Amino acid sequence: MGDPLIVVEELHRHYQVGGELVRALDGVSFEVARGEFVAVVGQSGSGKSTLMNLVGCLDTPTAGVYRLNGSEVAGLSDDALADLRNREIGFVFQTFQLLPRATALQNVELPLIYRGIPRRERRARAEAALHAVGLANRMTHRPNELSGGQRQRVAVARALVGEPSLLLADEPTGNLDSATGEEIIRLFGELHARGHTLMLVTHEPRLAARCPRALRLSDGQLVADGPGLEIAAAGTVRA
Amino acid sequence: MRRMREGLTRLLGEIAEGTRIAVFALLGARLRTSLTTLGIVIGVMTVIAIVAIIQGLDVAFEAQIANLGAHTVHVSKFAWLVRGRGAWWEMRNRKDLGRRELEVVEREASLATAVSPQVRTRAALTAAGHQLEGVLVIGTNDRYLDTNGGAVASGRFLAGTDADLSRPTAVLGFTVAERLFPGIPGETTLHRKVRIGARPYTVIGTMARRGKLLGFDLDNMVLIPYTTFQRDLGARRSLDIAVAAAPGSLEALQDQLVSILRRVRQVPPEKKDDFALNRQEQFLRMYGQLTGALYAVALGVGLITLVVGGIGIMNIMLVSVTERTREIGVRRALGARRRTILLQFLIESSLVAALGGAIGTALGLSVAQLIALLTPLAAAVKPSAVVLGLGFSAGAGLLFGSWPAWRAAQLDPVEALRYE
Numbered sequence: 001m002g003d004p005l006i007v008v009e010e011l012h013r014h015y016q017v018g019g020e021l022v023r024a025l026d027g028v029s030f031e032v033a034r035g036e037f038v039a040v041v042g043q044s045g046s047g048k049s050t051l052m053n054l055v056g057c058l059d060t061p062t063a064g065v066y067r068l069n070g071s072e073v074a075g076l077s078d079d080a081l082a083d084l085r086n087r088e089i090g091f092v093f094q095t096f097q098l099l100p101r102a103t104a105l106q107n108v109e110l111p112l113i114y115r116g117i118p119r120r121e122r123r124a125r126a127e128a129a130l131h132a133v134g135l136a137n138r139m140t141h142r143p144n145e146l147s148g149g150q151r152q153r154v155a156v157a158r159a160l161v162g163e164p165s166l167l168l169a170d171e172p173t174g175n176l177d178s179a180t181g182e183e184i185i186r187l188f189g190e191l192h193a194r195g196h197t198l199m200l201v202t203h204e205p206r207l208a209a210r211c212p213r214a215l216r217l218s219d220g221q222l223v224a225d226g227p228g229l230e231i232a233a234a235g236t237v238r239a
Numbered sequence: 240m241r242r243m244r245e246g247l248t249r250l251l252g253e254i255a256e257g258t259r260i261a262v263f264a265l266l267g268a269r270l271r272t273s274l275t276t277l278g279i280v281i282g283v284m285t286v287i288a289i290v291a292i293i294q295g296l297d298v299a300f301e302a303q304i305a306n307l308g309a310h311t312v313h314v315s316k317f318a319w320l321v322r323g324r325g326a327w328w329e330m331r332n333r334k335d336l337g338r339r340e341l342e343v344v345e346r347e348a349s350l351a352t353a354v355s356p357q358v359r360t361r362a363a364l365t366a367a368g369h370q371l372e373g374v375l376v377i378g379t380n381d382r383y384l385d386t387n388g389g390a391v392a393s394g395r396f397l398a399g400t401d402a403d404l405s406r407p408t409a410v411l412g413f414t415v416a417e418r419l420f421p422g423i424p425g426e427t428t429l430h431r432k433v434r435i436g437a438r439p440y441t442v443i444g445t446m447a448r449r450g451k452l453l454g455f456d457l458d459n460m461v462l463i464p465y466t467t468f469q470r471d472l473g474a475r476r477s478l479d480i481a482v483a484a485a486p487g488s489l490e491a492l493q494d495q496l497v498s499i500l501r502r503v504r505q506v507p508p509e510k511k512d513d514f515a516l517n518r519q520e521q522f523l524r525m526y527g528q529l530t531g532a533l534y535a536v537a538l539g540v541g542l543i544t545l546v547v548g549g550i551g552i553m554n555i556m557l558v559s560v561t562e563r564t565r566e567i568g569v570r571r572a573l574g575a576r577r578r579t580i581l582l583q584f585l586i587e588s589s590l591v592a593a594l595g596g597a598i599g600t601a602l603g604l605s606v607a608q609l610i611a612l613l614t615p616l617a618a619a620v621k622p623s624a625v626v627l628g629l630g631f632s633a634g635a636g637l638l639f640g641s642w643p644a645w646r647a648a649q650l651d652p653v654e655a656l657r658y659e
Binding site: 053093158 | 246247248249263267568
């Protein structure tokens with residue numbers, strides 16, 4: 001274990017909207033150890049999407065420290081950020097975000113292309129990843145030939161194929177019916193059990209309750225950090 | 240070393256993936272793709288067709304001109320290429336060239352390898368119930384083959400004695416022999432009679448085929464002794480004197496001819512020559528200027544249509560980038576660098592353009608073949624023209640695709656992912 005995977009200290013992200021300064025994140029600090037399964041909850045506008053973009057290295061902070069797997073993210077060049085995302089982060093999006101014209105296998109191979117892995121190995125690893133999410137018999141299907149749950153599984157396989165240190169999921173069940181959503185959450189539980197580090201951004205207390213740990217954001221600040229069940233319950237009471 | 244190999248593998252992977260995505264994107268929007276390529280197609284088609292025709296002309300022209308004898312000077316009253324009416328009237332008023340000039344040139348032009356007089360007219364030919372109108376009748380002597388080229392297919396050519404004795408003998412051009420005596424082999428046409436105008440001539444030989452030049456049938460002619468020509472068809476015509484030089488001494492021969500002719504024709508020192516020395520090279524030069532202008536026009540048309548087509552491509556690529564903003568965001572999230580996105584869209588735009596270029600080339604070649612079939616023009620395309628057409632169109636794709644591609648590469652990943 002050793003160092004925490006994620007170190008966030010006094011993180012700020014400010015936007016200039018019109019003439020007004022919006023403090024989307026206003027001094028957030030926390031750490032995430034390897035192997036943790038953390039939910040980030042909050043109302044819309046609370047800053048959780050901004051936090052996800054920063055943690056996912058899609059955006060850089062206005063001020064503060066963000067260290068991912070030992071490397072300082074602030075001040076990295078655009079190319080270095082892209083490479084960091086490729087190596088360290090696996091994204092799962094609410095709307096799956098698969099390439100419509102590519103097969104499941106080709107979608108999963110994509111991150112490995114950007115890493116410069118030879119074709120044969122790429123193919124083998126993508127097949128293994130699809131195997132792992134239970135889609136061994138859907139490899140040559142295109143996204144429009146798959147159900148919502150299957151699409152999200154392909155997305156999970158794509159997120160995992162590069163063996164990133166962090167799986168970052170943004171409302172992964174938002175576009176799924178509750179039964180399929182449950183499937184995906186159970187898949188996340190399995191991944192957690194296998195030692196993956198997961199961060200789940202959601203506005204559903206029900207999901208946060210399933211996570212061992214949850215962070216609650218409000219108005220750009222971290223207002224609560226504790227076991228998922230407690231945080232979720234607190235949120236329900238307040239709402 | 241390892242990093243370099245990884246970088247290369249990555250680049251190759253990105254190109255392969257970019258090409259695959261581009262092909263699917265183009266196939267996925269067939270109508271749009273075909274409309275986009277239309278500009279390029281028309282441009283490349285036009286250029287290839289024009290170039291094919293010009294190159295066809297080149298091939299035919301050079302072959303035929305070479306036949307006319309590259310080492311021959313034609314001494315005439317008129318220059319072949321006349322600039323302006325004044326010059327023409329001046330030439331018209333010159334003394335005709337006649338047998339006196341011919342004899343002196345034959346005697347004194349030491350650098351000449353052959354000298355043949357030539358007079359021409361058009362007349363009707365009749366034989367065995369067939370009549371041919373407007374056949375070129377050339378009066379000449381036995382050295383014609385040395386100065387003008389050509390070969391005898393059957394029988395013999397005019398002999399020196401034919402001219403000396405003004406014999407009524409004729410050597411038929413290929414087309415004339417074929418039309419006057421259809422279905423009869425060359426040998427058996429010999430010794431038959433043909434009428435040129437009112438007078439009967441004996442066929443002593445037929446010429447081998449020479450083909451066409453700019454639509455003119457070079458075989459639609461008959462050769463007779465120039466003395467007979469002057470007797471039967473009129474002597475009041477200026478002689479042309481064709482003089483062949485040994486290779487390399489053409490310039491010297493020209494100088495010699497000028498001094499001989501000035502002396503014979505008693506041209507005072509302060510006056511200009513009252514005769515012209517013509518060479519086929521003049522035609523080549525004029526022809527070069529003409530086709531040079533055509534090439535320039537083709538290039539201009541090609542460039543304009545490529546620009547128009549290129550703007551079409553730029554437009555459609557901008558649409559494509561906007562449509563696929565989220566895809567760009569996803570790719571960026573998965574680790575694509577700006578360069579990767581740039582490459583992908585450049586591949587797409589150059590592919591559309593090259594596709595248009597390929598179709599345009601195929602159509603252009605077909606149009607050229609069609610023109611060659613329907614008109615006397617020939618068509619020929621050097622591989623370089625095709626390579627140029629494809630290269631230019633792909634280049635236009637790259638050029639006009641670069642701004643949309645750059646815009647795609649500059650998209651902020653967060654914004655792109657959020658784009659609806």
